[in-house]
Amino acid sequence: MTKAKKLSLKQNYTMLTKGLxxxxxxxxxxxxxxxxxxxxxxxxxxxxxxxxxxxxxxxxWKYQGEKEKKLYAIxxxxxxxxxxxxxxxxxxxxxxxxxxxxxxxxEYSAWRGFTRLGRELGDASPxxxxxxxxxxxxxxxxxxxxxxxxxxxxxxxxxxxxYQYDHAWYLSIPKSFFDDACSAGPFxxxxxxxxxxEYVLTNLVFMPWMSGAAYNGDMSTVSFGFSAQSDExxxxxxxxxxxxxxxxxxxxxxxxxxxxxxxxxxxxxxxxSLVATMMDYMxxxxxxxxxxxxxxxxxxxxxxxxxxxxxxxxKPPRNAEVTIKEKGRxxxxxxxxxxxxxxxxxxxxxxxxxxEMAWFSEKYPDTFDKYYRPRFEYWQELEDLGTPYTxxxxxxxxxxxxxxxxxxxxxxxxxxxxxxxxxxxxIFHFCSDGCHQIFEDEPKKYIQAWLPVHQIYMGNCLLPDxxxxxxxxxxxAEAIRYMGIKPGVDGGLFKxxxxxxxxxxxxxxxxxxHQGASTDFVRKxxxxxxx
Amino acid sequence: xxxxxKTAGVKPVRTAFEHLIARFGDKPATRYxxxxxxxxxxxxxxxxPLWDPDHEIYDKSKTAIVMADWYAxxxxxxxxxGSYTIARAKQQDAIDQQxxxxxxxxxxxxxxxxxxxxxxxxxxxxxxxxxGSNTNNNFIAAYGYGTTITQAATMAMCDRLAMAQxxxxxxxxxxxKTGVSLxxxxxxxxxxxxxxxxxxxVENMFVVSDWFELMVxxxxxxxxxxxxxxxxxxxxxxxxxxxxxxxSLTNYSVRWQKDFTRWVDAVIKTAAAESAENxxxxxxWVKNWHLHINSAIDGLASELxxxxxxxSLTTINNEFNVRLxxxxxxxx
Numbered sequence: 096m097t098k099a100k101k102l103s104l105k106q107n108y109t110m111l112t113k114g115l116x117x118x119x120x121x122x123x124x125x126x127x128x129x130x131x132x133x134x135x136x137x138x139x140x141x142x143x144x145x146x147x148x149x150x151x152x153x154x155x156w157k158y159q160g161e162k163e164k165k166l167y168a169i170x171x172x173x174x175x176x177x178x179x180x181x182x183x184x185x186x187x188x189x190x191x192x193x194x195x196x197x198x199x200x201x202e203y204s205a206w207r208g209f210t211r212l213g214r215e216l217g218d219a220s221p222x223x224x225x226x227x228x229x230x231x232x233x234x235x236x237x238x239x240x241x242x243x244x245x246x247x248x249x250x251x252x253x254x255x256x257x258y259q260y261d262h263a264w265y266l267s268i269p270k271s272f273f274d275d276a277c278s279a280g281p282f283x284x285x286x287x288x289x290x291x292x293e294y295v296l297t298n299l300v301f302m303p304w305m306s307g308a309a310y311n312g313d314m315s316t317v318s319f320g321f322s323a324q325s326d327e328x329x330x331x332x333x334x335x336x337x338x339x340x341x342x343x344x345x346x347x348x349x350x351x352x353x354x355x356x357x358x359x360x361x362x363x364x365x366x367x368s369l370v371a372t373m374m375d376y377m378x379x380x381x382x383x384x385x386x387x388x389x390x391x392x393x394x395x396x397x398x399x400x401x402x403x404x405x406x407x408x409x410k411p412p413r414n415a416e417v418t419i420k421e422k423g424r425x426x427x428x429x430x431x432x433x434x435x436x437x438x439x440x441x442x443x444x445x446x447x448x449x450x451e452m453a454w455f456s457e458k459y460p461d462t463f464d465k466y467y468r469p470r471f472e473y474w475q476e477l478e479d480l481g482t483p484y485t486x487x488x489x490x491x492x493x494x495x496x497x498x499x500x501x502x503x504x505x506x507x508x509x510x511x512x513x514x515x516x517x518x519x520x521x522i523f524h525f526c527s528d529g530c531h532q533i534f535e536d537e538p539k540k541y542i543q544a545w546l547p548v549h550q551i552y553m554g555n556c557l558l559p560d561x562x563x564x565x566x567x568x569x570x571x572a573e574a575i576r577y578m579g580i581k582p583g584v585d586g587g588l589f590k591x592x593x594x595x596x597x598x599x600x601x602x603x604x605x606x607x608x609h610q611g612a613s614t615d616f617v618r619k620x621x622x623x624x625x626x
Numbered sequence: 627x628x629x630x631x632k633t634a635g636v637k638p639v640r641t642a643f644e645h646l647i648a649r650f651g652d653k654p655a656t657r658y659x660x661x662x663x664x665x666x667x668x669x670x671x672x673x674x675p676l677w678d679p680d681h682e683i684y685d686k687s688k689t690a691i692v693m694a695d696w697y698a699x700x701x702x703x704x705x706x707x708g709s710y711t712i713a714r715a716k717q718q719d720a721i722d723q724q725x726x727x728x729x730x731x732x733x734x735x736x737x738x739x740x741x742x743x744x745x746x747x748x749x750x751x752x753x754x755x756x757x758g759s760n761t762n763n764n765f766i767a768a769y770g771y772g773t774t775i776t777q778a779a780t781m782a783m784c785d786r787l788a789m790a791q792x793x794x795x796x797x798x799x800x801x802x803k804t805g806v807s808l809x810x811x812x813x814x815x816x817x818x819x820x821x822x823x824x825x826x827x828v829e830n831m832f833v834v835s836d837w838f839e840l841m842v843x844x845x846x847x848x849x850x851x852x853x854x855x856x857x858x859x860x861x862x863x864x865x866x867x868x869x870x871x872x873x874s875l876t877n878y879s880v881r882w883q884k885d886f887t888r889w890v891d892a893v894i895k896t897a898a899a900e901s902a903e904n905x906x907x908x909x910x911w912v913k914n915w916h917l918h919i920n921s922a923i924d925g926l927a928s929e930l931x932x933x934x935x936x937x938s939l940t941t942i943n944n945e946f947n948v949r950l951x952x953x954x955x956x957x958x
Contacts, residue, residue, distance in 0.1 A: 102803055110798060110805050111791040114812050115757040121829040130677045152788040153718045160715030163708035177636060203665060207684070210768040210780060214761065223787065226764060230780055234707040237661040241708075244660055248638035255644040257665045267672070274672040277683050545670045601636050 108149040116219040130215045134280040137345035141218035144340050147332040148224055155227065159234070162322050166238060169318040174245045183311040183379040185250075185598035185606040186589065189442040190377040191316065192252045193369060194304060195243045196441060197269045199236050200260035204273035206232035208284055215281045224333055225285070231326045238322070242315040249601075250594050252441045252585045259579040262556075263441060264547035268497045271544060272366045276359075278540070283355050285337050291359035291412075294334030295400065297327060298392045299367055303374045306382040342407040349408045354536070360412035361529035365496035368429055375426035375455070376447065379608055384458040389422045414529040420505040423462040427455070431470065432501045435486035439575055441585045443592035446475050448609035466508055483588060489548045493526035494541055495533050500526045518542060547578070649697075658704035663697050665773045686771050689838035691897055691904050696772035698900070702892045703885065710781050714788070721878040725795065733871040734799040741868045742800050742807075748860055748930055749876065750797035750811035751821060755852060756790035758828035762844040769837045778889050782845070785886065789879055796875055820929040823922025824852065830918070838897065839911050845890040847915040850946045853883050855923060859938035860930045895953045909956045916946075916958045 102110060119127055131138075150158075172178075182188065209229035216222050240256075247253040260266050276287045305320030307313075341348050371385035393415075401411040430444075437444035447455065452471065455463040474484045490499030504510045514525040518538045525531040534541045550556050551570075554563070556577040562568060575582050589595055590613050595606035599616040612618055641647065642655040645664040671682045681688055686696065693699070705713070728734065734745070760783055767779035797807035815821050827848065834840050857880050865873050898905040920943065927935040947957040 102798075110803070110808065111794045113794070113805055113808050115753065115790055115794075117754060117812065117816060119829045119832070120816075121826040122833050127829070127832040133676070151791050152784055153722070153791065155784075156711050156714040156718055156788075160711040163711055167708055180636075200667070203667070206780070207666075207768065207776065210764060210776070210783070213783065214764040214768050219757070222764075226760075226783055226787065229767070230707070230784055233777065233780055236665075237707045240661050240665075241657055244643070244655075247643060248640055249636070250639075253643075254640060257645060257667070261667050261669050267670070270667070270670075271672040274683060278673040278675040278677075280676055540673050540676075543673050545672050550670075597639070 104154070105149050108146070108151050111151050112146075112219060112223060116222075124217070128215055128217045130281050131217050134282050135351055136282040136341060136348055138217065139344055141220065143343065144218065144220045145336060146220045146224050147336045148227055148329055150227060162325075163238075166318055166322040167241075170242055170245075170315055173315040173318075178314050179246050179249055180602045181312045181314070184604070184608045185594050186377060186379050186445065187307075187311045187313065188246060188250050188594055188598075189252075189589070190304075190307065190373050191243055191246055191313070192250075192442045193373060193377075194316070195239070195247075195253050195256045196259045196263070197266055197369065198300075198304070199239045199243075199256055200266070201269050201273055202232050202236035202239060204270075204277055205288060206230075206236055208273070208277045208288065211277070212281050212285060224336075228289075228330055228333060231330065234326065235319075235323055238319050239316075242319040245315065249597070251581070251592075252594075255579050259441060263578040263580060264492075264551075265440060267545065267547050268369065269366055271497050272362055275362065275540075282341065282351075286341070286352060286355040287359040287362070289330065289334035290338045291356060292363045293327070293330045294338075295360065295397055296363050296367060296393070297331060298396070299388055300370055301327060302392070303370050303378075303382060303388065307374065307378045310380040310382055311378060338404070338409075339407075342404075342409065346408075353409055356409065357413040358533050358536070361414055361527075361533065362496065364418050365498060365526075365530070368425055368498065371426040372429040372433065376430045376451075381454070385426045386422045386458060389418065394419060413532070414527075417505045417527070417529065421502065423459050424466070424503060424508055427459070427463065427467040428501055428503065431467070432490070432499055434474070435484065436490065436499075437588065438485065438582075438586045439489075439571075439578075439580065441580045443585075443587050443589040443594070445589035445607065445610075446471050446478065448607075450609050462508065478588070489551060491524055492546050492548050493530050494523040494544060494546065495530035496526060497544065497546060498526055500524060502526050656704065657708070658701075658706050661706050662701070662774045662777055666771070666776070684771060688769050688771065689836045690907055691838040691900075693897065693900055693904075697774050698896050699772065699775045699893045700896070701774060701778040702888050705778065705781055714785075717878070717881070718788075721792070721875075724874055724878075725799075728799070728871060728874065734796070734875075735802065737800075737868055737871075741864070744864065744930070745800060745872065746797065746807045746811050747814050747818070748856055749793050749872075750800070750807050751814045751818075752852075752856055753790040753793040753797070753808075753811065754815040755824065755828060756786050756793060758831065759844055759849070760786035760790060762831055762840050765840055766837045775893065778893075782886065782889070785882065789882065792875075792878060796872075799875075820925040823924070824919070824926060827915075827919050827922050841890070842894065842908055842911040843915040845886075846894055847912055848919050849883070849886075849890075850949065851916070851919055851923060851942060853879075854942045854945065855927060855930070855938070857883065859927075859934070859942065863931050863934060863938075891949070891953055894955075898954045905954065912950065912955060913958055 118124070125132065179188075206229055209225050209232055213222050213226035213229050216225060243253060260270055276284050279287065301320065301324075305317055308316035308320060338352065341352055371389075374382065374385050374388065397415075398411070401409065430447075433440060434444045434446065452463070452468055456468070477484050490501070492498065493500055500511060500513055502512050504512050512525075512527050514528060514531040515522050516525070516531065516534065517523075519542070521542070523534060523542070525534060547556070551574045556574045557563070558573070558577050561573045561576070563570075572582050580586065584593065589607065590610070596614055598604070598606040599612060599614040603617055605612040605617055607613075641652055642650075643660065646655040646659055649663055650659060666684055668684065671684075675681065675683060686692075734742070737745075763779050763782040763786055767776050767783050770776040770779055794808060797811060798805065801807040815825060831840060831843050831848070834843065857876050861873055861876050894908065898908050920939075924935075924939075927939055931938050943958075950957055
């Protein structure tokens with residue numbers, strides 16, 4: 096007997112998945128896949144779907160299992176050697192709080208969202224592709240939790256991420272984003288997440304966090320990043336495949352897909368504002384500015400992509416020009432809002448140092464010195480006088496993206512954007528034309544939004560043990576407690592925060608490398624830190 | 627003499643994530659616990675799903691089963707993604723070596739045509755059943771409540787795809803990798819009268835909307851009857867006539883079933899023990915699905931086992947009843 100022939104990886108995949116599913120005859124196909132028709136997308140031939148992964152599950156296990164072994168060896172070593180003290184300073188740790196409280200929740204929702212598609216898409220090939228992405232996303236939520244777990248043992252504000260994701264006001268921004276996708280039909284979900292988010296914008300999430308981790312000595316998180324990179328590359332490929340498949344199936348799909356691209360580009364961009372802030376203000380050692388990142392990853396890469404998609408009749412996303420006009424302001428406007436509201440957020444805030452402001456002047460020559468430097472210098476004076484500026488009222492939130500209405504007019508950085516509309520006898524408020532347009536298209540969806548500030552004012556944000564009739568009842572403190580933020584522990588000024596104090600005690604290095612030490616723990620070893 | 631490396635001793639300010647301390651006490655958490663418990667969003671959802679406006683995105687009422695704590699449905703294997711993929715990669719390495727060895731020898735392809743046809747008819751056609759099970763476990767992963775169950779169901783979804791692919795590989799052993807056996811097997815699955823009862827039941831499962839009912843129908847009842855029929859009774863029958871080569875391939879599925887059953891049994895036993903209502907509900911589901919599935923495989927058993935079919939089905943059902951009683955459920 097001669098040895099049987101060997102199949103290539105692709106042939107092997109094709110054979111092993113060949114005809115696994117079948118045309119049902121005992122139940123109706125529309126009852127088995129009930130979500131396929133209501134969005135108006137027309138699919139004529141699923142056979143035209145090219146599975147971009149072409150991974151059999153055994154190959155997947157081996158490949159991923161190997162990556163997991165390496166990753167956990169590093170995480171173990173990191174923990175054993177107290178690697179948390181090797182990062183640049185304690186401000187970097189604050190960026191990790193956003194990561195565990197917001198990003199892990201997004202990965203979690205991506206996992207569950209893709210499992211739905213794995214079940215609901217009407218053909219074996221796209222179902223296998225989305226099942227694979229589902230378990231990848233589960234991987235990311237898991238490994239991110241494990242990579243950051245050790246930090247939680249030493250620092251505040253990371254201990255109850257799932258609770259905060261459900262309750263904290265600024266975390267309703269990422270949560271509502273993914274709730275929006277998960278509550279949409281399967282085709283909208285995959286355009287939103289695989290294309291608009293993963294393909295067009297993923298570099299803007301991945302690059303800043305992971306390069307930021309690398310630049311700042313965070314071996315645990317950056318190892319996750321390296322390990323997840325090949326997963327992300329697969330997911331991006333899926334995003335492009337999806338869009339081409341939908342557009343090629345039927346000309347009527349083009350307008351629907353365009354509408355989703357417009358919507359999800361804007362939705363994703365608003366979520367990414369959080370990343371802009373992190374990149375410019377929270378990384379002690381910076382990778383690049385938000386302005387630079389947006390120029391490269393959206394304007395240049397995205398521009399080429401949409402030029403390529405023009406042959407299908409797809410146009411660049413609506414309002415893309417606004418993102419370009421805003422890029423010199425976004426992070427500064429955002430950090431101002433966080434600073435002003437620092438007593439109700441889960442991490443402490445600080446003002447940029449002279450060194451950092453010099454960097455901003457260089458990176459943002461048209462905007463920083465003109466609009467933001469004077470503000471920060473004034474706030475620094477107030478801090479030095481012991482009367483730091485603070486905002487004591489709750490901000491007006493946008494009905495769609497749920498950011499405070501903090502953004503300025505595309506053509507006038509001195510004027511806040513404020514749009515509103517009436518629906519069903521009520522007034523709804525928006526941070527931008529982009530969000531307003533999204534609302535007008537699906538008002539019945541967006542009026543449902545759980546807007547934290549509204550909920551607080553309606554008295555819905557109280558823990559069961561809160562007693563509004565008690566004489567010392569403090570509605571603000573109670574609302575913060577409801578949000579999973581510890582009053583007096585989690586927010587406030589960085590220099591007074593226990594993370595900063597503990598950092599200097601434990602490492603004998605300044606908690607803020609740009610401001611110098613603020614406790615005696617460092618001064619006693621100042622000769623080592625005089626540089 | 628023990629060598630002790632001194633490391634800088636900084637006492638942590640807490641031992642674990644707060645929700646884990648609340649659940650398990652003030653001690654370091656395992657990696658399984660860190661992701662599996664209390665991580666699913668549970669309140670303040672923003673929008674009702676357009677595809678199911680009667681429910682929240684994650685909603686306890688998507689099954690009639692009621693649990694005070696959904697995280698009680700633990701995975702006794704304590705798999706998290708890393709331990710799962712590493713364990714499966716290792717098992718796959720072992721079966722790959724086995725398959726390479728058989729491939730060298732041209733095993734299975736030397737069997738008489740009748741025996742080959744029987745393998746195509748049974749095991750290769752079963753790949754479609756496994757795909758059905760992939761679909762059903764996928765449903766549980768998508769619509770189940772709580773991370774412990776949905777995480778394990780996501781792994782089960784992948785496992786069932788792996789089983790379908792493993793059976794496909796057996797087909798490729800028979801047909802010199804042309805895929806002809808896969809086409810023949812699909813024809814059996816679609817049209818042969820002996821398979822239609824089971825295919826009907828699988829399709830019926832595809833329209834069940836209660837995810838826990840699917841857990842019972844697919845993972846307890848259907849697997850509890852179909853898997854022993856193929857991997858125990860048919861395998862024994864085949865071995866007695868044609869030697870051990872096939873068993874050395876199905877052994878993989880048998881071992882996997884044992885691992886899978888640990889999870890299925892733990893989940894169902896815990897849910898049944900929660901309340902009399904849960905137990906009655908599960909009993910009813912077991913009874914209904916068993917009634918249909920057991921009668922659906924009569925023809926299949928005869929085709930595979932000939933005269934031994936009745937005795938084999940009796941054995942399978944007796945063993946199934948023993949299992950039910952261990953789970954605190956009523957015999958059928």
